[in-house]
Amino acid sequence: MTKGNPSVTGPVLHVAGLTKSYRTAGEEIAVLRGVNLTVAVGESVALTGESGSGKSTLLHLIAGLEAADGGEIKLADASVAELSDADRAEMRRDRLGLVFQQFNLIPSLTVEDNLGFQSRIAGRHDAAWHHELVERLGLGRFLKRYPEQLSGGQQQRVAIGRALAVKPLLLLADEPTGNLDEDTADEVLALARDLVTRSGCGFLMVTHSTRLAATLDRQVNLHAGVIA
């Protein structure tokens, strides 16, 4: 059963000629120098590169958290650069799932409320899908707990569940296993891959680990601001 948006037939993400630079202490540092990248529906892509290569920046630009200096980002048929701040917020809420290394759960909400938070505010809550996520992520016992009462692996599972509950077009993950031990990292990533396949969305994951990168459909390497 494909849970993703059936109307998307082409690439879910299309990035072309993307540039971004920062000014630090009067010096201009070009982080991205013309990045081109495509992610197809249902495809999982690992984005690797050394520290400071701009992997997280690329992810932030795709998510509309930052504005690019030049180039184009298209999420399905929408050009991110042309969206207003409010529209970008709506895009993140309705069409994207975000997972970060630090989990970034909402500490004041229970696991259950965290899981359903984004899908509910987006008006895309699907009780059956929510239930399936709880089951597959093994979170049934922890629903009434608060994030601080969970282990790192459990917290990351909640973060993945929250991101996928909205049935996004694209799941973006920034070092999602960076804070986990190897076994837990393998387990969490396997679950994420499985659920991505079930939902039919695209998956772009930033990682340092070539071992984990190898488990995805495709690997791209960012070096000196361009995809090698």
Add this chain to the structure above:
Amino acid sequence: MKRALWTLAVLLSHWRRHPTQLATLLIGLISATALWSGVQALNQQARTSYDRAAATFGGTRTAMLVARNGATFPQKLFVELRRAGWPVSPVLEGRIQIEGRSFRLLGIEPVTLPAEVGNAPTIGKASLQSFMTPPGEMLVAPETLSDLKLAEGARPEGDGGAPLPPLRVQPNLVPGVLVVDIGIAQSLLKMPDQLSRLLIGKATGKHPTLESVVGDKLRLVESDAETDLERLTDSFHLNLTAFGLLSFFVGLFIVNSAIGLAFEQRLPTLRTLRACGVSARMLNAVLVLELVSLALIAGLIGLVCGYFIAGALLPDVAASLRGLYGAQIPGHLTLKPQWWIAGIAISILGALAAATTSLTKALRLPLLATAQPFAWQQAQRRWLTYQSALALAAFAAAGGFLWFGDSLISGFAVLAALMLGAALILPMFLELVLSFGQRRARAPLGIWFWADSRQQLSGLSLALMALLLALAVNVGVSTMVESFSRTFLVWLDGRLAADVYVNATNDAQAHEIKAWLRERPEVKAILPGGRADTQLAGAPLEVLGLPDHATYRENWPLLQSTEDAWRRLRPGDAALVSEQLARRLHLSVGTRIEVPASGGNWALDVVGIYADYGNPKGQIAVNFAALTRRFPEIPLTRMGLRVDSPKIPALISALQEKFGLDDRNIADQATMKAESTRIFNRTFSVTAALNAFTLGVAGVALLTSLLTLANSRLPQLAPLWAIGITRRRLAAIELLKTVSVALITTIFALPLGLLVAWCLLAIVNVKAFGWRLPFQIFPLQLLWLTGVAMAAAVAASALPVIRLARMQPASLIRIFANER
């Protein structure tokens, strides 16, 4: 030493990176020190004035001999006592008028004046001659000289245009007092060979008993450590101190929250320093040094602010003390060095008290951070339970003070315990309301709104407690003042029932005026009045004479009375007593009292009790004719007139023209009421100002808490922004959250404030002034204060909210960024 300096430099670097936090800490300390010191400056100024008054040639600080009936006595008694070896010095006291103003004139005899008579001005040998020989000298306080707008050496005119002795400034004198040689005083007061009292100096040898020299003509009044004025004004100063203390604690709340946050943020640095070999003792010593240095800077600024606050409030405080107790306070501040030292000390001690928890944690800091995650839910529950238990203990203490206490101090203790309990229970109350909201919420943002508000409680609770206390005090004091105001105005209508009040310059003129008035058709009634002063149970007593007239029967307000109280007054064996006297002497309707009068004790049945607001002395009202029989020496110069309203101005003009009366001798009812109301309003203007200050400090506490929380809240807000809630919406929600908790706090503060008002009206006022006012609720006032609290909450959250709405995405992204 070098290690300590390096450690200090590392610790100070925190403030460089967090200037807002530093500002918060300093604002808290400055607010705390400023208001506390300001109030202490006012109290100190007033107490110094009482001391000056008490020590002015035989105040209550000096043992003295007075006539048994309280009147003047012949000078020969002084001569007889001196001959018998008594170290006595004569004083004659009276009042004279200069340029339309009444002054207390004291005649002294400098040669026999005891050296230890308080701070009596020393009249040096050089000036003794000029003081004693005609025209003599008239010693005045600098304030009196400037009030008279005269230069030193000037000779103002006294009653009847006779020149008075040249004025000479004596800095130690109390304002409003004129001191001359006793011979000059006897001449000016037209009381030849008469004395008011004899001051007793230190005896050098044995002397015969008083009775063996003067019989029973004089009695001994022992010196008293506390003056009457001090006793009377205790409640006023306690009230000021309570406000100062409240503001001080509110300021410390700010300091505590700033230091707590700084400590949490500096934890990694502190661990690193410990790991690098800095001992726990050294670390603590440097933390204390840093805190004391900051407290010293803030304390100095706070003292300067306190000086200005006191300076701004002093005219109103002086007016209040003059209106309520007749105390004369100079219009400018003179502060002792102890005030400055105490101000700095209170700032340092306050800072250390506010930092105790953080300093204890620093002392016990484990070198390695524990792996145990911080469970805010469990920690918050433990904290709420602990605080609630303390709150219940405070409420129990309030109940204990209410039940067993019977003094002004116990009245304030009830208030303090009640407010402490309410402040401690507030977080639990908020937790219950917020968790109820969370349970009822259905939408995810709604659930987050309530849940996040709950999580913020621990960080905001101190500021909210400050807001609660400030609001409750505002509600309480405003309700009391409004109750007082309304009761006072109704009471004034009854007490000032006559249309015109006349005070003739002497009895002969009073006779002439009465005869003239009887011929005037517009005068419907002449109501003669009289007043005698005596003592009852060791305290001064005013005996008021009321004529038997319908004006009093119909208008004079009685709190309790027999059915035929006014008829019972006629024969002259019954009295109405003022509420404060009834409370002080436990009198009730039906009790019999014995009042010392000129011809012996006067037995009077109490037939009624009336309110006599604003009068520090006990008072009774008797039939006017009976008063003149019992006290034949009293002046009969006062009278009230019932006059057709439209003809009042013409009658006043005619009286002024015919008898040379001026505004001090004649006034209509409207003018008297306006003057009384003006004095009343001025009396409470200090309270209004302190109310506003306290609420202002609470607003600052809320603002600083929100500012310090703002940074630590980013990790909670950034994920929401990342998943699609705009910064503008987040900012609006943050504003709504602050306003919501402030509203819940206000709703809790309103009944608490009414309880405070009840305590003030039913306990504190009764103990302080001797009168009880009816408790009333003023909904519009409560609505206004709610509005003010909401405005303060919006103003306090505006800055952090605007910052959030305008925050650059880069700042939010930093929360997620693992690399760039």
